[in-house]
Amino acid sequence: MLRETGLHASHWGVGNAVSTIDGTVQEVVDAPDAHVLGAVPIGRWRTIDAACSLAVGGLLDISRVRARDISTALSNAADAVEHHERTLAAGLVRETGKPLSEAEREVAATAAILRNYAGLGSASGTARAVWSDSGAAWGVAAPEAIGVALLVLPWNLPLMITAHKAAAALLARCSIILKPSPLAPRTPMRLAQLLSAGLPEGAVQVVQGDAETARMLISHPSTAVVSFTGASRAGRQVEVLAAESGVKSITELGGKSASIIFEDADLERAVRETFRAAMRNQGATCTAPARLLCSRTVLPEVEELMRDVQQSVVVADPYEEATTMGALRHVVADDRMAALLLDLEQASVEVSGGGRVEVEGRSGRYRSPAVVFDPPADHPVSTDELFLPIVSIRAFDDDAHAVEIANETAFGLSAGIWSRDQTRAETFARALHVGTVHINHYGRQDSLDLPSSGRGRSGFGSEGGLEGVSEYQVTKSIHFLRGQQ
Known part of the structure; x- marks a missing residue:
């Protein structure tokens, strides 16, 4: 199993970790001191393909998990985040440069986000019955997971944004692959480890890497949706590549508020x-x-x-x-x-x-x-x-x-x-x-249960609340004729 060693960060998977490294690494620099903290592996095709294979298996398994059990996993992760507040906050300072007091507030906000999503669990997959005017036919609109979700993360709020994306996708019953920023690779990986407790193998994974890693993950045949937070120019590239690959894209591309x-x-x-x-x-x-x-x-x-x-x-x-x-x-x-x-x-x-x-x-x-x-x-x-x-x-x-x-x-x-x-x-x-x-x-x-979304160059799709969960779902319509066996 690949593990976090010293000041290094690695790829990571549930149970059977992603066990292939393609060889290339990138240095990670400490923001307060501008010193090299360690290195992060740059995922390429062998790593990506292995992670996606695990995610496909995890998708089938998580579809069988009850909503209340996913909510419990999110609540437990929130407890664990609070328990590890000091180490998580220190990691945020190293990776972002923000003051420790601000890092502590991000840790607290991350726990609150996870608990909020846990409270949405019972409503996240509710089917809706519809009757025809004549009463001769009826049907069910049933939401289900869109598939393997790729979550591409920024460096600036790595814990909070990971919590928003991961919790929503997991409530939708997607298996998830996190691709952290190479500037902040360690704190999202730690949160992924905390989230995975109690969930099936392959439900939560981390593939470290750069922009090329993200491009390869988006274009992989197993990826169904990509959620990207980052710069506008990079986001437009994500949207184009996702469209070419038949992948849904959710983009939050910043603002000038x-x-x-x-x-x-x-x-x-x-x-x-x-x-x-x-x-x-x-x-x-x-x-x-x-x-x-x-x-x-x-x-x-x-x-x-x-x-x-x-x-x-x-x-x-x-x-x-x-x-x-x-x-x-x-x-x-x-x-x-x-x-x-x-x-x-x-x-x-x-x-x-x-x-x-x-x-x-x-x-x-x-x-x-x-x-x-x-x-x-x-x-x-x-x-x-x-x-x-x-x-x-x-x-x-x-x-x-x-x-x-x-x-x-x-x-x-x-x-x-x-x-x-x-x-x-x-x-x-x-x-x-x-x-x-x-x-x-x-x-x-x-x-916290209100969604946020962008207009224009700020991207497409919602994050937060039930609207954020629905971004990772598709609706299946099932039609019946009354009285037919």
Whole structure:
């Protein structure tokens, strides 16, 4: 059996582990220190074919498992996640650079996600009976698993996103193959191990690898559905390859979300929570409200509040309790941030912060958060998902102008609205071309059974709730004639 050894990560399967390694490995770098942690094997055809063969067998076995038993497995996994909180959180810090306190919140959220899906178990496979108007015929619409599910994971929230995808697919009775990011290979593998307890052999597997590994898994004849979270360009490639291979694709491709602050809002809370959400995970979250839009009548006050909250950020060793912002994941991100800030400076756009920070005892890349004031509408700061600790501020003149600015991006993932007028906020929410809207908060997870979905370049399909489970199901219609034997 291939095991996690030292700081290395491996392929992994239930019971009979995937036992073929194709030879190529890739180094894994620690984000806080920029040191090599170990290596991850890069799966190629022998590994992939062996995993898919196990998954096909696991698909048949998991179809016989009762819904309540899958719910029990998810609940037990949630308990195990909480039991291993310290080691899981430390692993997240190494793989993502986020502060330990933030990593601990991700671990807690992961357990909550698993428990929420466990509560959906009894409703996840309910058949629906339909009668004809005449009463002479009737039928049953019966949901069943679509088949082997490939789950392609990002590096930024590896535990939470694994929990969302894996729990939904397992409730749908799919066997699953996880393909973690080579930047964060270990924590998803550990969660897969915890999820597999009590499930049939072959139901949960991990194949480590790179983009070519993902392409080979998508095109394998055994794959029925691929769920991908990542960059827009890579997601489009996934959608094309899946279509060519006859595979369903579910894609969550990030966003350029806006937080819209009206003049009647609680300005201090709106600015503080927007900034906190935008800087979560060093800005590397798909739903980050990287565009703050505010009424021109309160622009001076909002800008002052933003400068105040910016000064409260503590960029330091991610393992220190007082740290609120950790390390950028890799040197590419640091270089891109430097280039963007230089470009803004040359265009005479006002920028506060964003400079390099030296952290004693750590050799990773650290930067203070940057606030950009009134950037051009066509600048990457306004149009592109950056995955960096950068937030911009732009003013609007009235509600129609606010809708125009908010919707001018090609992305459509999420948005925030801040107003004491609930009717106005709800009306405005319906005018936004996004899948999720937060009113007078940003990103709280009190309604975990609500789905999230994207529009435009933010992808297709839903994640979360029964809608998320149904993405891994197909409906079989069974027709009867009344009185016929």
